[in-house]
Amino acid sequence: MKRDRSGHFLMAQNARVLYVPTTKVASSTARLLLAEANGTYRPERLRWTDAPNISVDQGIHNLEVSGLQYFEFLPETQRDHILKSSNWWRVGLLRDPYARLYSVWENRVLLRAPSPWLKNFQHKCSEVLIDGRLDYAASFRKFVNVLRAEPEIFGDDPHFKSQRTHLGGDQVAFTHLFRVDKPGELDIFATQLGQRVGMKIEPRRLNEGLGLKHLDVMDAQTASVVEQIYEDDFDAYGFERVSFPSISPIALASVGETKAINYARDVTARLVQLSQLARYRQRSRYLLAQILRNSGLRRHKKHR
Template identity: 50%
Template sequence: MKGHVLAARNARVLYVPSTKVASSTLRRLLAEANGTFRPDLVPYLDGPTISVDQSVHNMMINGLVHMELLSARDQREMRSSPEWWRIAAVRNPYARLYSAWENRILFRAPGQVLAEAWGECADEIVDGAIDIGGTFRKFVAVLSENPGVFGRDSHFKSQSSHFDLTPLDLTHLVRLDREGELARFAAELGHRVGKTLVPRRLNEGLGLSYRDVVDAATADLIRRIFADDFDRFDFAAEAFPASLPAVVASQRETQAIRYARSVTERLEQVSRLARYRTTTRHLA
């Protein structure tokens, strides 16, 4: 059985993660609060890690455990005890989807999308450079019309679907759409464990806002795709213009994006080889 809910046992906190909702930041906060953050072990990982910061998703590095893999008695205590916090976070669906696209599709971070997604979501090119806005809007249309090409990748599923995997009675819901709420949660968590905790941004992208690339038609698609999130978490249906100025990467930026893709592809190849050698060594 694969776990979903993360437990910081020393800090007595359960965390329901959602992809592209400050999940790296929250994992690091919980690992630091728990006293189990081990970045010194990064050189010993055999899985693909885009950066040292992103290694916090690895259980060896964060020292958290999956609640579902613990005893029934422990799970009952974690689910119901007033001594335990049960936390999650939610993010504006427009911002979350742009961030997911930039990370998983534009930069090709390792994920679970099917091979045909790359053809369906191929770059829109203007004078040899990637049209960021046009390529994103094309992706949203594909997600609306043919979501199957994104496979089981949770980055393109609703936040509600993450919550429904293992329903919990939450004590804290951190809303990233509210200024300063993540910092306030970090301070409260730090007070709980007697440490100074500061949330760090660990997954920086191109520095663009979703408002730079979302037009009215695309916004309508996003609201339809993630209708459950808009309804469940009462996100506002923002107004967007019918058309936008072009957002096109420079030639240098286009080269950098393509280079990043090639590095990721090579990293996955090396990672597969490392896992193969580890497996064959254990079987020998």
């Protein structure tokens, strides 16, 4: 069943904040801020989940850890109240589309972070190597052209969707929109949120990436393609169309860095396998127990 357009909206009930997440726009940082403000952050629960988290910090995306709630599961009357009430904040975050797409490529394509949607894109977006060294810039530019020509191979992975799609178009009347690519904007959000709940909270930069920026890999032709793909974001949110060099830059990884990236991919793939095995075993135990009960071979436990 297809989810409602508000299916990814998150609610911090105690803080009275509706947060509309956008992938690769400080989503992990925002979730952590909201979980802390909501008083529901429980990192100790991560050990009991079977999600393929690369780090403890990434566990914030698990609702068992954050304590945030999905907006779509509320009664309609309560949803309407939250969307209209002056007592509720409705928060969204924005990011320069050039920087966001580079971050998406680095995370989803280069490092191959776990994704249930991405299956067979690697042969289309294989890296460009020069003497065994990864060329970040050429590899990114290759990916951008594939995204424009064959967007279907990226399926329903929300990381490749526009920010306007994430933010629900005109569905939400936002009380707060923060540009995370502008210095100090996340700090302002954290300060205002802390004041709202009467506590001091500070943003922690999570999922920082490899240290490169879109400025290191972008040329004029690629920037033009990005502007075409995310035209609705540029138009809706007033992002500046930047002039980039016409000469394509080269950004080479060292041989050691190239090997490290391949190793990181292998670790991620193994982690996904272990996660899938854990889920399979958990479900298998449940199904076996249910079959035994239904057949009368296992009795229900009596609660005293």
